[in-house]
Amino acid sequence: MFRHVVLLSWIEDATEEQKAEVAKRLRDLPGVIPELRSYLVGPDAGATQGNFSFAVVADFDSPEDYAIYRDHPAHRSVIDECIAPILASRAAVQYHTA
Template sequence: MFRHVVLFTWTEEATDEQKARVVAELGKLPGAIPEIRAYTLGADAGVNPGNHEFAVVADFDDVEDFLAYRDHPLHQAVIIEYIKPILASRAAVQFAFQA
């Protein structure tokens, strides 16, 4: 299995509506990209100061399936249209794991 984890911090100007749209649009991807095996996303719980504000965890069978997701036109459209306009910072990691 192969896991992709991405963390976002939004700009101060980002509205609740824009953040909700990111959630809605990302939430459509598992139904549109068959390579996704598991997909979890959510806002930070606010327990620890200094955290990123939002996370996506996506699982795939292998690196090739991750690359198909990464480069998929619908995924790229969500990034360009909804994430980048309100993005202050991003961190990501990908790693293999045993299910």
């Protein structure tokens, strides 16, 4: 399995509505990108100081399937319309979990 992990932090001015819209829009993606074998996203639980704001963990059969997700227009739309306007910082790793 090939896993893609992204942690995002939001700017201070981000509204609750903007943050909620990121989760809502991302959770629609498995319906339009069948390469997503598992897709669990969500806001930080708030239990630990210094954490990032939001996590995305996506599992694929292969790096090629990850690339399809990465470049998919439905995914790029969420990034451009919902994530980019409130993004402060981003950390990512892709790794083989087998």
